[in-house]
Each structure stands twice: as structure tokens, then as C-alpha cells.
Amino acid sequence: MSSYYQPEIETMPRDGLQALQLERLKALVAYVYERIPFYREAFDAAGVKPSDINALDDLSKLPFTAKQDLRDAYPFKMFAVGRDDVVRIHASSGTTGNATVVGYTQNDLKNWGDCFGRFLVAAGATTESVVQVAYGYGLFTGGLGAHQGAEAVGCTVVPMSSGNTKRQVQFMKDFDTDILCCTPSYALLIADTALEEGFTPATDFKISAAVLGAEPCSEGMRQEIQTKLGLKMLDIYGLSEVMGPGVACECGCQKGLHVCEDHFIVEIVDPDTLEPVPDGTWGEAVFTTLTKECSPLIRYRTRDITRIIEGTCECGRSFRRIDRITGRTDDMLIIRGVNVFPSQIEEVITKFDEITAQYQIVLSSKGPLDHVELLVETVPEYPFDEVRRLEALRKRLAAELKSNLQVSIEVRIVEPKTIVRSEGKAKRILDLRERG
Ligand code: DLL
Numbered sequence: 001m002s003s004y005y006q007p008e009i010e011t012m013p014r015d016g017l018q019a020l021q022l023e024r025l026k027a028l029v030a031y032v033y034e035r036i037p038f039y040r041e042a043f044d045a046a047g048v049k050p051s052d053i054n055a056l057d058d059l060s061k062l063p064f065t066a067k068q069d070l071r072d073a074y075p076f077k078m079f080a081v082g083r084d085d086v087v088r089i090h091a092s093s094g095t096t097g098n099a100t101v102v103g104y105t106q107n108d109l110k111n112w113g114d115c116f117g118r119f120l121v122a123a124g125a126t127t128e129s130v131v132q133v134a135y136g137y138g139l140f141t142g143g144l145g146a147h148q149g150a151e152a153v154g155c156t157v158v159p160m161s162s163g164n165t166k167r168q169v170q171f172m173k174d175f176d177t178d179i180l181c182c183t184p185s186y187a188l189l190i191a192d193t194a195l196e197e198g199f200t201p202a203t204d205f206k207i208s209a210a211v212l213g214a215e216p217c218s219e220g221m222r223q224e225i226q227t228k229l230g231l232k233m234l235d236i237y238g239l240s241e242v243m244g245p246g247v248a249c250e251c252g253c254q255k256g257l258h259v260c261e262d263h264f265i266v267e268i269v270d271p272d273t274l275e276p277v278p279d280g281t282w283g284e285a286v287f288t289t290l291t292k293e294c295s296p297l298i299r300y301r302t303r304d305i306t307r308i309i310e311g312t313c314e315c316g317r318s319f320r321r322i323d324r325i326t327g328r329t330d331d332m333l334i335i336r337g338v339n340v341f342p343s344q345i346e347e348v349i350t351k352f353d354e355i356t357a358q359y360q361i362v363l364s365s366k367g368p369l370d371h372v373e374l375l376v377e378t379v380p381e382y383p384f385d386e387v388r389r390l391e392a393l394r395k396r397l398a399a400e401l402k403s404n405l406q407v408s409i410e411v412r413i414v415e416p417k418t419i420v421r422s423e424g425k426a427k428r429i430l431d432l433r434e435r436g
Contacts, residue, residue, distance in 0.1 A: 002121075003121060003122055003124075003251070003252065003315070004118070004121060004122075004317075005114070005117045005118040005120075005121040005122075005152075005153065006114065006118060009262050010118060010258075010317045010318070010319065011316050011317060011318055012262075012318055013318060014318055017261055017262065017318055017319075018056060020262060021056060021261065021262075021265060021290060022055065022056050024262075024290035024291060025053060025056065025059065025265065025288070025290060026050070026053050026054075028288070028289070028290055028296055028298075029043075029050045029053045029062070029298070030050040031080065031296065032080060032296050032298060033049075033050045035080040035081075036077075036078060036079075036080050036296075037077075038069065038073060038077065038078060039298060042063045042065075043062065043063070045063070046061070046062065046063045048061045048062060056265070059265065059267070059288060059299065060267075060276065062298050062299055063298070063299065064274065064286065064298075064299045064300075064301050065297055065298055065299055065300045065301070066300075066301050067100060067241070067301070067303075068097075070100040070101075070241060071097045071098040071099075071100060072098075074098035074099065074100075074101060075099075075101045076101065076103070078101075078295055079103050079294055079295060080293065080294060080295070080296055081103070081105055081293055081294050085105045085106075085293070085294070086103045086104070086105065086294055087104060087105060087106050087109065088103070088104040088109060088144075089101060089102070089103050089104070089139075090102050090104070090139050090140070090141050090144075090240050090244065091139045091240070092139075092140075092239075092240045092241065099139075100240065100241055102240055102241060102294075102295045103294035103295050104294055104295070105293040105294050107291075107293055108243075108291075108292055108293055108294055108295075109148060110152075111243075111263055111291055111292075112145060112148060112149075112243055112244060112246060113148035113149050113151065113152035114149075114152055115149070115243070115246035115247070115260045115263060116145055116146060116148065116149025116150075116152070116211075116236075116245060116246035117149045117150075117152035117153045118246075118249075118260070119149070119211055119234060119236055119246065119249035119250075119251075120149050120150060120153050120155065120179060120211060121153060122234065122249070122250075122251040122252055122315070123179055123209035123210075123211050123232070123234050123252070124178070124179070124208055124209050124232075124252075125150070125153050125155050125178070125179055125209075126153075126155075127153065127154035127155065128155075129150075129153075129155040129156070129178040129179055130155065130156045130158060130175050130176055130177045130178050130179070131146070131150035131155045131156065131157050131158065131177070131178065131179045131180075131181060132158045132160055132168070132171065132172055132175070132177040132179070132180050132181070133146045133147050133150065133157060133158065133159050133160060133161070133181045133182075134160045134161070134162055134168055134180060134181065134182035134186060134187075134190065135161070135162060135181055135182050135183065135214070135245075135424070136161055136162040136423070136424050137159065137161040138161075140240070140424070141238065141240045141243075141244030141245060142181075142182075142183070142213075142214055142244070142245055142424075143159070143161055143162075144244075145238070145243075145244040145245040145246060146181035146211070146245060147159055149245075149246060150179075150181075155178075155179075158171060158175055158177065162182065162183075162186060162423040162424050163423045165189055165190055165193045165423070166193060166197065168190050168193075169190060169193050169194040169197055169199065172190070172194070172201075172205055172207060173199065173204065173205055176206040177205070177206065177207050178206060178207060178208055178209065179207070179208070179209045179210065179211060180207060180209075180210040180211075180212075180229070180231070181210070181211050181212070182210075182212060183212060183213070183214045183215050183422070183424055183425055183426070184212045184213075184215060184217035184221055184222070184225060184233075185215065185217075185358075185421070185422045185425070185426035186422060186423050186424065187210055187212050187225045187229065187233070188221065188224065188225055188228070188357060188358075189421045189422070189423070190229075191224075191225060191228035191229045192228070194228075194229075195228065201228065201229045201230055202227070202228065202229065202230025203230065205229070205230070207229060207230070207231050208230075208231050208232065209231050209232050209233070209234065210225065210229065210231050210232075210233045210234070211233075211234050211236050211249065212225070212233055212234070212235065212236065213235055213236035213237055213238065213245055213249075214238075214245065214424070214425055215425045215426060216324075216325055216326065216327055216341070216342070216343040216346075217235065217324075217343075217346075218343050218346040218347040218350055218357075219347065219350075220346065220347055220349070220350020220351060220357065221346060221350050221357045222235070223350070224350060224357055232252065232254075234249055234250040234251070234252070234254070235249065235250045235254075235257060235324055236248075236249040236250070236257075237249065237257050237304075237322070237325060239302060239304075241295075241297065241300060241302075242264065242287045242289060242297060242300060242302070243263075243264075243289070243292070246260065247259065247260060247264055247287065248260065248266075248321075248322055251313065251315040251317060252315060253313055253314050253315050255309070255313060255314075255321070256309035256313070256321030256322060256323055256324075257321055257322050257323075257324065258313065258317050258319040258320070258321050259319055259320055259321070259322060260319060261319045261320060262290070262291075262319075263289065263290050263291045263292075264287050264288065264289055264290060265287070265288040265290060266285060266286070266287055266308075266320070266322060267285075267286040267287075267288075267299070268281070268282075268283040268284065268285060268286070268306065268307055268308055268322075269283050269284050269286055269301075270283050270284075271283065271284040271303075271305075271329050277307075279307075279308040279310050280307055280308060280309075280310050281307055282305055282306065282307045282323075282326075283305070283306075283307065284301060284302065284303060284304065284305060284329060285302045285304045285305075285306050285322060285325075286299050286300060286301055286302065287299075287300050287302065288300070302328075303328045303329045303330055304325045304327075304328055305325065305326050305327055305328065305329060305332075305341075306322040306323045306324070306325050306326070307322065307323045308320060308321070308322060308323075309321040309322065309323055326341050326343050326344070327341035327342060327343050331429065333361070333363070333372065333429075335370075335372050335405075335407045335409065336407055336408075338405065338406055338407040340405050340407065340409075342361060342428045342429060344404070344405060345359065345361065345374060345401065345405070345409070346359065346428075347404070348397075348400050348401050348404050348405070349376055349397070351400070352393075352396075352397060352400075353379070354378055354379060354382050354393055355376050355377065355378060355379065355393075355397065355413075356376070356377045356378070356379055356416070358376075358377055358419045358421065358426075359374060359375060359376045359377075359419065359428065360374075360375045360419050360420075360427075360428060360429075360430055361373070361374055361375075361428055361429045361430070362374075362375060362430045362432060363429065363430070363431045363432060363433050364432040364433060365432075365433045365434045370433060371410075372409055372410065373409075373410045373411075373412055374401070374409050374410065374411050374412070375412050375413075375414050375418075375419060376397065376411065376412075376413055376414070376419075377413070377414050377415065377416055377417070377418060377419050378390075378393075378413060378415070378416055379416065380416045380417070382416075384415055384416070390413055393413065394411050394412075394413050397411050397413075398410075398411045
């Protein structure tokens with residue numbers, strides 16, 4: 001059985017792949033210049049014409065696109081096709097300003113399904129597989145993205161959406177689910193609910209893989225999910241502006257996420273200077289879409305921090321890999337001058353068996369200074385009322401955080417199940433700071 005969905009593309013020699021990228025890039029640049037006034041103005045202002053793009057390196061002549069540009073284009077100003085050709089719209093939440101709206105043509109949906117499908121097959125999916133989709137359906141791209149990926153492969157899709165966790169567990173058992181698709185934090189809630197219901201999913205359930213993404217997930221949390229559910233977890237990445245889930249994903253080797261380079265060009269830039277960084281250096285991921293018809297993007301700044309993993313992957317795929325996303329530049333906390341990502345805190349917490357992987361970072365104002373408090377929870381079987389033992393645990397965790405992150409963080413241990421569980425993306429930071 002092949003572990004590829006489109007082997008001729010996924011294992012294409014690099015020179016062929018780069019020739020394909022260049023051909024598509026040239027066509028894209030001419031396409032957006034002609035059809036999207038925003039790009040025509042931006043290229044004119046930068047003094048570049050579509051005819052200046054003759055090599056992949058020429059991409060760096062083009063200006064970046066930022067989230068604000070998409071907000072300013074609300075709702076449809078960035079669409080490159082007429083209403084007749086738009087078959088779906090997704091949007092990302094507009095909690096801070098206008099929502100960013102993305103449209104899809106039939107071809108865009110087909111390519112999206114193929115991208116997700118590739119990684120379902122990498123996770124072991126066949127036409128016999130049952131795929132349970134527990135990402136939210138709706139304007140969020142998780143549910144429908146996984147759904148069309150599973151349909152593209154010919155799997156049996158169970159379109160659960162998120163929520164109704166006991167039912168997720170019941171169906172996972174009764175339908176012999178093979179592959180679960182949801183956020184890592186929701187996978188953990190499903191696992192814990194199954195255990196509470198008296199199941200041992202690792203042995204009682206057929207499930208063998210999970211394709212999880214939409215939020216950072218530490219290696220410790222991955223291990224916990226894999227052990228509790230008895231499966232292999234592949235980390236899938238994407239963002240609604242660029243397509244949705246499936247822009248990049250791990251293969252069975254779990255050594256970085258292959259970028260679907262026939263559809264996207266990835267660059268890693270220094271977030272301050274915007275200069276490209278060498279392979280292997282951490283920076284901000286920037287994507288250019290090569291095949292999107294409705295909402296193409298040139299050099300879109302994601303704010304996600306990753307790096308290119310050098311060398312080739314044992315799986316035989318020729319697509320380059322990015323490292324697992326540690327966080328977003330806008331989620332980075334600066335605690336007494338030290339940069340800390342929530343995922344680094346998670347990595348430390350998950351080393352403690354007495355503590356669950358659920359946590360919350362509370363930011364508040366204490367006078368002119370920001371105050372950071374980390375709330376963690378003990379596992380249900382921990383003797384929470386043994387005060388001295390609890391205090392010793394708190395001190396050990398605080399010391400471990402200090403030695404890993406080089407900064408002191410105040411820790412508060414709360415009773416089991418006090419921290420709100422997430423059925424979608426976990427909200428790890430609670431910001432109670434007063435805005436000046
Ligand atoms: O989260 C799309 C998606 C759905 C990806 C399902 C994977 C699975 P947005 O809601 O637009 O789209 O949020 C995109 O989520 O810029 C990252 O900051 C974060 N993100 C997505 N995947 C990962 C991942 C979807 N695997 C934003 N690891 C992105 C870490 C991720 N962060």
C-alpha cells in the first residue's frame with residue numbers, strides 16, 4: 001500500500017518542482033496584477049512589473065501582504081474572480097477589526113481537498129478508513145477542510161463538528177473510527193472523556209492516527225495524546241488566509257511538516273528586518289499561493305514562527321519541511337525582558353505527571369507593571385488536600401520553569417477540572433490587563 005496520495009507530485013525531483021513553481025509564479029503575478037487593484041498598486045509602488053519575475057529568487061522583489069491589507073479589503077476587494085465563480089466563503093474571526101474573508105472556486109476546493117488528502121494518506125488513510133472530523137464546521141476552515149480531504153481520498157467521513165464530547169467517544173468506538181481530525185486540545189479532552197467513561201481507547205478502540213492542528217502543541221502534549229488514544233499524531237498546519245488546513249503537514253516520520261510546494265512557496269524571514277533568514281534559522285513564515293484562483297496571495301506574512309528543516313525526509317517526499325510552529329509573534333509574552341511562548345511553558349508542564357496539560361496564563365496589571373500568573377491543574381487522582389505536598393510540587397514546577405525559561409513565573413495550582421476545556425482552539429492566555 002502506497003503512503004502517497006499523489007506520488008508523482010509528492011516525490012517530484014526538486015528541479016522539476018522548482019520549474020513548476022516558477023511557471024506558476026509567473027502566471028500568478030500577471031494574474032493578480034491584472035485582476036486585483038491592491039496588487040497592481042503595490043507592485044507599481046515597488047517599481048516591479050510582472051515581466052520582472054523570471055526566477056524564483058525574483059519573488060523577493062515583490063511587496064509583502066499583511067493581515068491588515070486583507071481587513072482593509074473587506075469583504076471582497078481581494079477576490080480575483082467574479083461572483084459566478086465563487087463557490088464558498090470562509091472568514092477568520094474579526095475580534096480585532098474586520099474579519100478576513102477568503103473565497104474559493106471549484107478548483108480551489110479541489111486543490112484544498114487534495115492537499116489535506118495527501119496527509120490523511122500519509123496518516124494511513126485508505127478508501128476503507130473512517131475519518132471522524134471533530135474540528136468545528138462553519139466559517140472556520142478546520143471542519144470543511146478535513147471533510148473534503150477525507151472525501152477526496154474516498155474515506156467514510158463522520159462530520160461530527162466539535163462538541164458533544166461523550167457522543168464523539170461513543171461514535172469513535174461504535175463506528176470503528178480510524179482517524180481523528182480536531183485540535184490537539186480537543187483530542188486530549190476526547191481522550192480524557194473516554195477514560196472517564198471507562199474505556200481504554202488505546203486497546204478498546206480501532207483508531208490508529210490523528211491529524212491535529214490549528215494551534216501549537218508541545219511534544220509533551222503530543223505524547224500524552226498518542227499514549228491515551230493509542231495512535232500516531234500528525235501535526236497539520238494552515239491558515240484560512242492562505243487556504244485552510246493542509247498548507248503543510250507531517251508525514252509518518254514526524255520530523256517536520258512538508259509544505260505543499262506545488263501550491264505554495266514558503267519563505268522564512270526575520271520578523272524585524274523582513275530579510276530572508278538562512279535555512280535552519282527561526283523566523284516568520286511567509287507564503288505565496290501558486291494556484292489559488294479566488295483569493296491568491298503574494299508573500300503573506302503569517303506571524304507564525306518556524307524554520308526550514310534542512311535535508312531530505314526519509315519518507316521520499318521532496319517537499320521541503322518547516323519545523324513545528326512554536327507560536328505567533330503576537331502571542332509571544334515578554335516577561336521581564338525575556339521572550340516566552342506559551343508552548344515553551346507547556347513543554348515544561350507536560351513533564352510533570354502530577355499535572356495535566358491544561359493550563360492558562362493570566363496577564364494582569366499590578367501598578368505600572370504587567371503581572372503573569374500560570375494556572376495549572378493536578379490530575380484527578382492527586383491528593384489535592386495534602387497542602388505541604390502540593391506546595392512542594394508548586395515549588396518544583398516554578399524551579400523547572402525558571403531553569404528552562406530563564407525567568408520566574410508565579411505558579412498557582414488549582415483543583416482538577418477548573419481550567420476551561422476547549423472544543424476548538426484552546427485559549428491559553430487570559431489577558432486582564434487594563435488598557436491605557
Ligand atoms: O487554524 C486552519 C487549520 C485548521 C489548521 C485545522 C490546522 C487544522 P485559522 O483559524 O485562520 O486557520 O488560524 C491560523 O492558527 O496562523 C497559526 O498561528 C495557528 N495554527 C494553525 N495550525 C497550526 C499548527 C486554521 N499545526 C493560525 N501548529 C495560524 C501551531 C497552528 N499553530
